[in-house]
Amino acid sequence: MSPSTDTTNDWKILAAAKKASVDATIPGEWRLPAEVIAEYNDETKHQSVMDVATKFLSKQELEITSYDHSYQLLEKIHSGEYSALSVFKAFAHRSAIAGQLTNCCTEYMFELGERIANDLDAYFKEHGKPKGPLHGLPISLKETFNVDGYDSCVGLVVNIGNKNKLVQSATVDMLLEQGVLFYVKTNHPMTMMSADSENNIYGRTLNPLNTAWSAGGSSGGEGSLVAQHGSMIGVGTDIGGSVRFPAHHQNLYGFKPSADRVPYKNKMASGEPNFLGFKPAVGPITRCVEDLDVFMRAILEHKPWTFDSGVYPMGYQPVELPQKLKVGVILAEAGGEDVEVDKDVQDMVSSAATRLKEAGHDVVFCENYPSFQESWDISVGIFNIKVKGLVSAIDKANQAGEPVIKSVTNSKFLYNWGYTTTEKAVELRAGLVKKFSEWEDYFQANNLDVLLLPLAKQKKYEHDTFGTSPYSTTWNLIDFPAAVIPHQDGCVQFVGPKLMDEKLLAVLNVADKAIN
Numbered sequence: 211m212s213p214s215t216d217t218t219n220d221w222k223i224l225a226a227a228k229k230a231s232v233d234a235t236i237p238g239e240w241r242l243p244a245e246v247i248a249e250y251n252d253e254t255k256h257q258s259v260m261d262v263a264t265k266f267l268s269k270q271e272l273e274i275t276s277y278d279h280s281y282q283l284l285e286k287i288h289s290g291e292y293s294a295l296s297v298f299k300a301f302a303h304r305s306a307i308a309g310q311l312t313n314c315c316t317e318y319m320f321e322l323g324e325r326i327a328n329d330l331d332a333y334f335k336e337h338g339k340p341k342g343p344l345h346g347l348p349i350s351l352k353e354t355f356n357v358d359g360y361d362s363c364v365g366l367v368v369n370i371g372n373k374n375k376l377v378q379s380a381t382v383d384m385l386l387e388q389g390v391l392f393y394v395k396t397n398h399p400m401t402m403m404s405a406d407s408e409n410n411i412y413g414r415t416l417n418p419l420n421t422a423w424s425a426g427g428s429s430g431g432e433g434s435l436v437a438q439h440g441s442m443i444g445v446g447t448d449i450g451g452s453v454r455f456p457a458h459h460q461n462l463y464g465f466k467p468s469a470d471r472v473p474y475k476n477k478m479a480s481g482e483p484n485f486l487g488f489k490p491a492v493g494p495i496t497r498c499v500e501d502l503d504v505f506m507r508a509i510l511e512h513k514p515w516t517f518d519s520g521v522y523p524m525g526y527q528p529v530e531l532p533q534k535l536k537v538g539v540i541l542a543e544a545g546g547e548d549v550e551v552d553k554d555v556q557d558m559v560s561s562a563a564t565r566l567k568e569a570g571h572d573v574v575f576c577e578n579y580p581s582f583q584e585s586w587d588i589s590v591g592i593f594n595i596k597v598k599g600l601v602s603a604i605d606k607a608n609q610a611g612e613p614v615i616k617s618v619t620n621s622k623f624l625y626n627w628g629y630t631t632t633e634k635a636v637e638l639r640a641g642l643v644k645k646f647s648e649w650e651d652y653f654q655a656n657n658l659d660v661l662l663l664p665l666a667k668q669k670k671y672e673h674d675t676f677g678t679s680p681y682s683t684t685w686n687l688i689d690f691p692a693a694v695i696p697h698q699d700g701c702v703q704f705v706g707p708k709l710m711d712e713k714l715l716a717v718l719n720v721a722d723k724a725i726n
Contacts, residue, residue, distance in 0.1 A: 350393075
């Protein structure tokens with residue numbers, strides 16, 4: 211009986227064996243001394259691990275992995291100065307170091323990465339040109355993306371050993387055609403409904419800026435790895451802030467597009483979908499604002515609907531922004547604990563607003579906007595829809611006998627309310643439609659180009675302390691594109707109307723220059 215179906219085995223044995231098998235794929239010369247791991251892989255210490263890798267990388271590896279902008283690295287590869295193989299080896303080594311320090315990696319796909327790199331170099335030698343626009347670009351994947359030959363455990367012991375049951379994700383197929391170099395998959399929380407990226411197989415992903423802080427979630431492994439220069443672009447998913455929170459926690463850039471712009475086909479889910487709620491979206495985490503556009507342009511210019519028929523049949527839509535943007539600003543909604551925002555976060559948003567105004571943009575503070583509390587209540591209801599016969603992530607954890615992680619048991623938005631009635635499901639769906647109409651009308655009535663607001667109550671969170679997320683989840687609920695960019699020692703959030711993804715990307719470029 212395979213590990214993925216045998217529930218009589220001790221979950222601890224299965225989890226430990228899986229983790230050990232992953233660790234064994236790290237080449238011996240790349241394994242850190244035990245004392246280094248013991249010193250830095252510690253979630254109780256307020257310490258940074260950002261400089262540790264520099265002690266173990268060669269001069270060339272440091273150079274190759276030092277770039278913050280993809281175009282800088284692509285120029286070197288496409289000119290022939292760097293081979294794809296040398297780029298693979300540098301980023302594979304750095305990702306192995308990052309994984310040992312912060313538990314951010316779940317699969318070291320180094321055999322695949324070396325094979326891709328050799329094929330790319332052979333193509334370049336034969337044709338004298340790159341295979342595609344992203345030829346040789348090292349990109350990492352959240353573990354939920356299926357890659358042929360590798361498990362997608364999604365943080366659940368029952369899924370260990372499932373690689374032969376999976377079909378490669380459409381987004382992976384798309385990016386491979388453009389020459390992307392895949393070599394690693396990254397960690398996320400059990401259930402994927404937590405801002406702490408921890409599970410019983412791979413442990414807790416740590417924040418490299420401060421290992422006592424949360425790395426965010428659910429795409430926390432991507433945030434941690436990208437921050438440590440172990441990848442140029444991290445591909446995550448977002449259903450309530452799961453791309454934006456890791457970016458926020460690690461002072462990175464994160465973009466949640468409208469749903470169904472980027473293929474979601476053949477991705478591994480933590481539980482069976484009920485199709486009654488709102489849709490997740492695939493989005494990038496990067497170290498610069500331009501790379502958000504690099505990723506989205508690569509997807510949208512490659513006819514993604516031919517890989518996933520559920521994607522909108524619309525390519526990349528170039529936009530010309532007005533010279534003066536109209537920016538609506540929200541600091542915090544007056545109300546209860548769910549919508550509270552700390553003063554230092556409000557001050558950070560105000561500072562960004564001031565910079566935009568100084569740059570000549572029309573900045574207005576919003577009044578009488580739709581209620582975030584109401585949106586949050588609807589979202590919580592949808593998150594907790596339970597349909598008889600469908601197996602949830604919690605059900606799968608119980609099936610293996612593994613305990614549910616603390617951040618999920620502490621959650622303020624996952625409840626056991628029993629099965630959802632048809633009447634309740636219809637009521638929640640009606641609430642979603644109402645909120646969409648309210649925000650659509652608000653943007654139009656106030657002639658807004660973009661909203662500027664907080665993402666979360668706090669700038670940073672300690673482990674297992676994350677609370678509610680109305681300022682992030684609202685935009686998943688109504689399917690508006692949303693993004694975060696760094697400012698001061700945190701991130702601020704920008705939001706645009708549904709399907710105006712390219713406009714929001716252009717606004718982010720303008721805003722980043724103004725506030726940073």
